[in-house]
Amino acid sequence: MSVAPAPGQAAPRPRYRLRRALGEAASVALGLVLLIWSLLPVYNMLLIALDPEEGETEFAGLIWPPEPSLESFRVVLVGGYWFIEHFWHKFGNSLYLGLMTMVLTLLIGSLASFALGRTRLSRLRWLASAPLFTYAIPASFLVIPFHRVMHVYGLTDNLWAVIAADVTFAVPYAILIFQQYAKLIPIELDEAARVDGGSLAQVYLRIYLPLMAPALAAVGTFALLYAWSEYIYQYLLLSSERNMTVAVAIAQFFDADEAPWNYMMATAIVYSLPPIAIFYALRRTMTAGLTFGGVGK
Amino acid sequence: MPIPQALAAGSIAVSRPGPPRWRLPLPGSELAWAIAFVIPYAAVFLAFVVYPVAYGLSLARDPSLYVDLVSDPLYARTVINTLLFVALGVNVKMFLALLVSGFFMRRRWWIRALLVVYILPWALPSVPAFVSFHWMLIGEYGFLDSLLSALFGIEGPIWFNDRWLALGADVVSYIWKWLPFWTLVFLAGRMAIPREIYDAADVDGATGPRRFLHVVYPLLANMYLVCTLLSTLWTIGDFTTVSLVSGGAPARSSEVLATLGIHYAFDVGVPSLGVAAVLSALPVLIPVAAILMRRLQMREVQL
Numbered sequence: 001m002s003v004a005p006a007p008g009q010a011a012p013r014p015r016y017r018l019r020r021a022l023g024e025a026a027s028v029a030l031g032l033v034l035l036i037w038s039l040l041p042v043y044n045m046l047l048i049a050l051d052p053e054e055g056e057t058e059f060a061g062l063i064w065p066p067e068p069s070l071e072s073f074r075v076v077l078v079g080g081y082w083f084i085e086h087f088w089h090k091f092g093n094s095l096y097l098g099l100m101t102m103v104l105t106l107l108i109g110s111l112a113s114f115a116l117g118r119t120r121l122s123r124l125r126w127l128a129s130a131p132l133f134t135y136a137i138p139a140s141f142l143v144i145p146f147h148r149v150m151h152v153y154g155l156t157d158n159l160w161a162v163i164a165a166d167v168t169f170a171v172p173y174a175i176l177i178f179q180q181y182a183k184l185i186p187i188e189l190d191e192a193a194r195v196d197g198g199s200l201a202q203v204y205l206r207i208y209l210p211l212m213a214p215a216l217a218a219v220g221t222f223a224l225l226y227a228w229s230e231y232i233y234q235y236l237l238l239s240s241e242r243n244m245t246v247a248v249a250i251a252q253f254f255d256a257d258e259a260p261w262n263y264m265m266a267t268a269i270v271y272s273l274p275p276i277a278i279f280y281a282l283r284r285t286m287t288a289g290l291t292f293g294g295v296g297k
Numbered sequence: 298m299p300i301p302q303a304l305a306a307g308s309i310a311v312s313r314p315g316p317p318r319w320r321l322p323l324p325g326s327e328l329a330w331a332i333a334f335v336i337p338y339a340a341v342f343l344a345f346v347v348y349p350v351a352y353g354l355s356l357a358r359d360p361s362l363y364v365d366l367v368s369d370p371l372y373a374r375t376v377i378n379t380l381l382f383v384a385l386g387v388n389v390k391m392f393l394a395l396l397v398s399g400f401f402m403r404r405r406w407w408i409r410a411l412l413v414v415y416i417l418p419w420a421l422p423s424v425p426a427f428v429s430f431h432w433m434l435i436g437e438y439g440f441l442d443s444l445l446s447a448l449f450g451i452e453g454p455i456w457f458n459d460r461w462l463a464l465g466a467d468v469v470s471y472i473w474k475w476l477p478f479w480t481l482v483f484l485a486g487r488m489a490i491p492r493e494i495y496d497a498a499d500v501d502g503a504t505g506p507r508r509f510l511h512v513v514y515p516l517l518a519n520m521y522l523v524c525t526l527l528s529t530l531w532t533i534g535d536f537t538t539v540s541l542v543s544g545g546a547p548a549r550s551s552e553v554l555a556t557l558g559i560h561y562a563f564d565v566g567v568p569s570l571g572v573a574a575v576l577s578a579l580p581v582l583i584p585v586a587a588i589l590m591r592r593l594q595m596r597e598v599q600l
Binding site for chain 2: 021027031034035037038039040041042044045047048062063105107108109111112114115116119121129130131132133134135136137138139140141142143144145146147148149153164165167169171175197200201204225228229231232236249251252254261264265268269271272275276279281
């Protein structure tokens with residue numbers, strides 16, 4: 001059957017093409033907006049940090065650094081200004097805090113999730129969700145009594161007080177993730193090991209931990225980044241120069257009336273580099289490790 | 298990116314058999330081992346959650362504290378600020394995240410590359426991020442005002458001289474920091490929707506906004522609710538944003554409950570008043586947390 005295209009029917013094709021082109025243009029525009037939105041504050045950090053002298057760029061209404069210089073980064077790295085004296089010591093404190101939080105979160109979280117998910121305790125289903133009650137109390141609300149309780153424990157101005165707080169808030173999340181991930185490991189493996197005479201501790205060490213490696217990597221990274229990014233407990237629980245972390249040092253600049261902002265921004269950038277590097281380096285592994293069930297297909 | 302995946306999995310993944318059950322006779326020592334495994338966490342929970350919470354409650358049990366609070370005009374202003382901060386900071390962010398996650402579903406090389414840049418705010422620790430926002434908006438020559446005058450010849454406002462502008466700056470900074478995270482959560486959720494459903498919708502002629510309204514949204518609705526509740530809990534407790542971006546300026550008029558509680562407890566030096574201030578959020582916190590727990594416990598599939 002031959003159909004002569006009516007004049008009205010020829011139109012849809014170009015209109016369709018036009019709509020496609022418009023759609024493409026809209027998505028490019030949206031992409032540009034998102035790009036600027038994401039980078040503007042980051043650019044602002046660089047702008048101030050690259051300024052060789054305090055107070056030139058940021059108060060002169062300039063939107064690019066007139067004489068970009070890495071001087072402020074040099075000052076930060078050698079600890080050449082009194083707020084950032086012993087920069088590497090404070091950096092070490094931050095790192096210690098992060099690593100301890102990571103190790104303890106993994107240890108305590110994996111032990112608890114193993115017991116709650118794969119032993120007779122798993123029959124008490126409410127027990128498994130009890131840790132999540134922690135999240136009904138915001139960390140910033142708990143910090144006031146927490147601060148006083150630390151006096152009772154003799155942990156005043158002590159990094160371990162902050163580690164305790166970070167572990168407290170990281171472990172419920174760890175348990176949640178471990179429980180989700182452990183569902184992918186057949187319980188028959190445990191049973192077989194038990195039949196062969198393995199104790200529960202051996203099942204945990206030889207079967208549970210090795211098979212949970214991807215989840216452990218992901219949660220460990222989360223705990224590390226969480227401790228690195230957490231601010232209020234470090235700010236309120238640490239006071240001496242010896243126990244101070246980089247995050248608190250940056251906030252110290254803030255409280256001062258006259259401080260070289262370029263040094264502050266350089267410190268902030270140096271402090272941001274390790275988590276960003278870890279984040280981007282592990283992005284794919286972590287995603288692959290945690291695409292439960294249907295996700296990602 | 299563990300959290301988005303897990304959240305997506307929590308509310309969308311196909312249901313699995315319930316908790317495993319031992320089919321074998323068990324040695325009597327098993328229960329002892331299991332309890333030993335839980336002890337470290339139980340100790341942490343008792344020492345660092347139960348005890349401080351009980352201590353806080355005992356600090357703030359005096360009813361006269363609440364009379365003091367209500368009679369303080371600063372408190373009333375702070376409650377309004379907190380409501381606005383949470384309502385806007387949660388809902389605008391979640392809605393934008395849901396829309397933007399659709400954009401990142403497009404299969405173009407440059408959109409994938411953009412995603413790498415787009416998640417930068419999440420990767421950035423909060424202190425540097427909010428310090429940068431503070432500096433971008435400060436005074437007459439902050440970067441944003443400089444940019445406005447250089448590009449458009451507009452003289453920008455002095456952001457921290459006005460309560461609503463300052464609070465708005467807090468909300469925008471907060472959204473900036475957490476938008477990528479929630480976008481990834483929804484992206485994971487959208488990717489969990491089987492391709493066939495999209496294809497079927499295509500055949501039926503549902504594309505663009507109609508596909509979003511009739512296909513994507515109903516499938517993600519449960520997840521959207523869970524994420525909104527979770528985000529509400531986190532936002533009510535957010536201290537860092539307001540503390541570093543506006544710092545409560547001008548004259549403590551842009552404080553939220555979290556910063557006001559800390560101010561009472563550590564600057565004014567009356568911890569009981571600080572605890573009372575944050576405890577007054579409990580009538581909102583508890584129902585939200587309760588609904589969230591119920592939703593998380595319901596493991597059945599929504600797909």
